[in-house]
Amino acid sequence: MRKRPLLAIVLLIACALSACGTPAVEPDPDPGSDKPEVYGTLYNYVGTVSTLNPFESSETAGTTIIEACTIGLYEYFPNKTGDGFVFEGQLAIGDPVAKNDEGTLWEIKIHDNAKWENGDPITVDDVIYSLKQVMDPLLLTRRASQVASEYITIKGAVDYCQQGNSNSVPWETVGLKKIDDYTLQVETESFATVNDVKTQFSTKYTHLVHEPTWEACFSADRTSNTYGTITGGWMSCGPFILTDWTEGSQFVFERNPDYIRADDISLEKMVFYVITDSNTALEMFLAGNIDTVSLGAAAIEQYEDDPRLHPSRPGSVTSICVNIGNTKNNNALGNKNFRKALFYATDREAIAKLVKGVPATWIVASAIISSVDTGVFFRDLPEAQAYLPPNNGYDPDLARQYFQTALDELGIDKAEVTMIYSESSSTTKAVSEFLHKTWPEVLGPQFEFKIEGVASSLASSLRKSWTAENPNTYELAWGGWSVSLTDVANGFKVYTGWFNNKNEPHYNDWYDDLWEKANQSERGKTDNDYRLDLCFEMEEYLIDEALTIPIYETPGRRLINDRIKLPLDDYKPAFGWGWMYAKVVD
């Protein structure tokens, strides 16, 4: 009898140990079976995904998840030769067709065999309903203004989505009409190209939502909706069906046999774990639990020669935003020579070594392409390199000259500047400390430089909250824009006078005019060489003015398991890695 408790403990331990080991990885079906091209599970990971609502999602990770299980009109697909991608209809058939000479009336045909996961057919009604919801004036979703007006401005859409509860602008005035069950008509405010229309309807926030499910997720006053959230419903219709979602933990997808382009999909299943700690992700990869991992700066050296390493071009330039409206030191930061002194006092090469990055003296990030048709990167164009300063923009003598000139112009003996950085980012902290040491060394005792660590949300808020009445919310701060990788001219909008979310109080009519010519004029939309010339001009101006001081870029470095064959050799801007189109080859 006395041995029974001991026996129970032994049994308990045995039970517990039986559950030990790595998470079960189900064996892949035999590649030689009836479906040789459709098998295998991809194990991947994403960061935090709070919502799958395509109209509210703002997380990068959310895009991966949403695009796997929803459908839009246009999308990027790997080409048949495996060396590039094509921009084609997903739900749409072919390109939009212009119905007038002004380029303001368009028709888009959609497939008649698309279905939701419950079997409901997808028609133009679903497309119009989804676009209506994203621009709903009471909901006012995060993406409303982008859908109303970005690459094209849909007629009446801006007024509709911003009318609040006045009920003064009926939906019927918006330029989205049903011609028949499978034909959509789009009317724009001004001239648009085929590519403009396609691009406008290729983003995740124009993807479809399932009307009955969406309606069931409305609050009583219809001002909020829980679709695709922790408490709301969800309906898939994309390449994969979301079969299991444990919020904050994992997503499980199964191939959707009813997906219009089901033949493009080779995977039977995809599992995305939610992992926010980079070390944990690396351990998961090395243990074989996930098929890919993105390497942080600390781990790069260790895997530099690993054949599984796939680099990717950086999509943004880490820069120092300059508050040119700050009134301290007689508005020193508003002085061009003062800013140029900081520009040329920066040893970018040393910083790049510190952060395992690439020194950058430019505004347009390396991943941005000059044309979707050619796929040539903007940074690789000789014209885009011609105006870049030599020696990665590091010239201490020139910096001192600019600094002295600035002091003379400002009528001050000494300048004191403070830079804020996010405490949670070890990289910006390290670079800030480096500048704290080196800038005063270059510029001399007349330059006093302070750095101040703050919470990342506060750093972001301070950078944005300057006004004419309160211009001194910050002096220098870290920033970097992630703009369109396929539309180089569009990205320059962040320095225009009308852009509301600016980091720097920069207002220049000449610059705004350049931007409008490149993005809104008929020639800008149709003549790519002209458009690029304007882009060169805008970038050269921004570098010369040192409105923002570009410092470095961080290329992506990703380890990918040998058992995974990607549709393209490497990461492609706009297309990405193409996880959905991967094959399991073991």
Place this chain on the structure above:
Amino acid sequence: MLITLFIIVTIGFMVIRLMPGNTMYADDPDMSAAQIEVLRAKYHLDKPVPVQYVIFLRGLLLEGDWGTSISLYVGVPVWDVLKAKIPVSMYNNIVSLMISLPLGILSGVIAAIRKNTIVDYATSFAVVIFISVPSFIFATLLQYFAAFKWRLFPIIYDASATGAGKLHSLLLPILALSFSPIARVTRYLRAELAETINSDFMLLARTKGLTETQATLRHGIRNSLVPLANVVIPMFTHIMSGSLVIERIFSIPGMGGLMVSSINAPDYPLTLAILIFYSLVSLVTVLVVDLAYGVIDPRIRIGGRNIE
């Protein structure tokens, strides 16, 4: 307790709302100024902070409305978010506490009874290590060795597991959370008990014929537990703060990650609700400890009646 909670809520609300640079959707490059204004009006962010506070309090007290998430889980009632997250975190924290208390008491008693022996020295050494090293270091080490190297446990929390499987996938984070509390209880109890063992009433107990062990178990420990109750308060909050980081390491979908995300988003209603939740837990813990005094030591109960 309610007054304390009210003060915490008031200060918390004001601090969160009055943070410099109170901009909404600051990270959104393409939202128009007009849209931002309408959104701010929708969530009352355009009103003076005291008015916002009154609206918040009225909703909370009269309708039980904690507000709506404005940035992370847009449109979802904050309470619904908390309801999904609290059980996960509390499971870890409570299991950790349940492990820590008995193990800490046991090792404290052994160290006190075997005072100045090799057992005592070894326990004291372990106590110093466990108190000095932060829990997230233990978490990283456990994850690396027990999960990654030896493959005894999953590297991250297994969301699909239930019952024993769930406990199995949470054992490493729970252990990482428990080391420090075990050490704290051990250290405290050893010191208290070592002093109690040498007191006069223990000598009397032994004189009456009780063995050393009997005297310690029946009289010594009970007397030493009263001051120990003071340790439980910071211990539980210590476990909760430790789990903020540990949840991230083990990808546990609990309150830890949520708090950091809501601050960074920023999602004011969510941050405030989490703050209230943690404050409430701390206050309830204090109350429980106060009540527990009377259970552990009847003299406190009786003394209270005499005063009345």
